Amino acid sequence: xxxxxxxxxxxxxxxxxxxxxxxxxxxxxxxxxxxxxxxxxxxxxxxxxxxxxxxxxxxxxxxxxxxxxxxxxxxxxxxxxxxxxxxxxxxxxxxxxxxxxxxxxxxxxxxxxxxxxxxxxxxxxxxxxxxxxxxxxxxxxxxxxxxxxxxxxxxxxxxxxxxxxxxxxxxxxxxxxxxxxxxxxxxxxxxxxxxxxxxxxxxxxxxxxxxxxxxxxxxxxxxxxxxxxxxxxxxxxxxxxxxxxxxxxxxxxxxxxxxxxxxxxxxxxxxxxxxxxxxxxx
Numbered sequence: 001x002x003x004x005x006x007x008x009x010x011x012x013x014x015x016x017x018x019x020x021x022x023x024x025x026x027x028x029x030x031x032x033x034x035x036x037x038x039x040x041x042x043x044x045x046x047x048x049x050x051x052x053x054x055x056x057x058x059x060x061x062x063x064x065x066x067x068x069x070x071x072x073x074x075x076x077x078x079x080x081x082x083x084x085x086x087x088x089x090x091x092x093x094x095x096x097x098x099x100x101x102x103x104x105x106x107x108x109x110x111x112x113x114x115x116x117x118x119x120x121x122x123x124x125x126x127x128x129x130x131x132x133x134x135x136x137x138x139x140x141x142x143x144x145x146x147x148x149x150x151x152x153x154x155x156x157x158x159x160x161x162x163x164x165x166x167x168x169x170x171x172x173x174x175x176x177x178x179x180x181x182x183x184x185x186x187x188x189x190x191x192x193x194x195x196x197x198x199x200x201x202x203x204x205x206x207x208x209x210x211x212x213x214x215x216x217x218x219x220x221x222x223x224x225x226x227x228x229x230x231x232x233x234x235x236x237x238x239x240x241x242x243x244x245x246x247x248x249x250x251x252x253x254x255x256x257x258x259x260x261x262x263x264x265x266x267x268x269x270x271x272x273x274x275x276x277x278x279x280x281x282x
Contacts, residue, residue, distance in 0.1 A: 003226050006032050007233020011051050013260065014201075014234070015241020016253060023104060025230075026174050027264055030097075031271075033226060037093040041174030042215040043227050048174075049208025051234035052201040058242045059198030066185075066195060069141070069149055070202045072156055073181065076163030077170065077207035082214035084171020089218065091172075094272055100173045101268035108261035111183055115254035141189040149189065158188045166203065171211045182257075193253055 006028045013024050025048055029040035059065050088096060141155035149155075162184040169180055181203050185196040216222065 001229055003033055003229035004233035004236075007047070007051075007230040007235075008237035008240075009233075010048070010230070011234035011237025011239075012241045013237070014048065014051055014204075015055050015238045016197075016244075016256070023261055024264060026100065027268060029226075029230070033230075035223065035226065036221075037096060038088070039221045039223065041088065041096075042212065042220045042222050043230070044174035045170065045208045045215060046212040046222065047227055047231045047234055049205050049212060050231055051238050052204040052208065054235050055238045055242050056198070056201040056205055058239075059201060062198075064195050064198035065202060066149055066189070066191065066199045067202075068151055069159055069185065069189060070199050070206075072151070072159040073163040073166065073185075073199075073203045074206040076160040077167030077203060078210040080164040080167030081171040081207050081211035084168040084173075085211060085214045085218060085220075086171075087168070088172045096173070097268055098272050101265040101272070103169070103173070104261045104265035104268075107180070107183070108258040108265065111254055112258035112262070114183075115258065143190055155188070162188065163203070163207075167207050167210070170204075170207050171214065174211070197253075 010025045010028060025044040026037075026040050029035040029043055030037055035043060056065065091099070140158045141152070142150050144150050162180070166180045166184070181200040182193065182196045185191050185199055186193060189196075191199070
């Protein structure tokens, strides 16, 4: 069925990028399965969270998760996600989608520029602990020689602030926040994209489930049948994505992630512009 096929696309992208799936879920639900925007956001939160959980467990088996960073990020995001849900209830569907598309475009352009200018920053699957942290790389969080992340006060504070942002965006747009989490982890720590993607999956799970609970508590509708089929596809796609992710170079993943985001954001903006009444701002 179409829901399973679209779920596979979402799961595959989520497994490869740690955020692409959550970005694709809302547009696919709206335009592919004719789900109302706010219902699509709720459904996206639930399905992406459960799909990400499967991916996080796979990443844990391969020891790619940075658990302490994920817990700080998640705790802040869990607190902020309900606020994003409440804010979203005050915004019309049209402007919610426009805001979603603009945010996607900004993040995608920054990630694409970074992948093209500094491909070496994402060229390894695991951090090189023999060299990482010995020099001033501009990051806030650093690794020690034993491979453990040093959670200093500035490091914890920055991770928490990023978690709040991810939680707000998760609740507002139903995107899981992975497209913020992955670049944020790479920016403030010394993680490669593969470790950041793996860690983001755990954060997406915890924050997404928090947002889903808040949405259901606020009586937002959820089509369990469509959600179930979508989830089945998502799990299949996640398994495929995680199986091949380690074979792909980091810079290529970043570029693919960014280009998909740009394409989807452009489509959303064109759709909303087409239905915008002339001279009317609603």
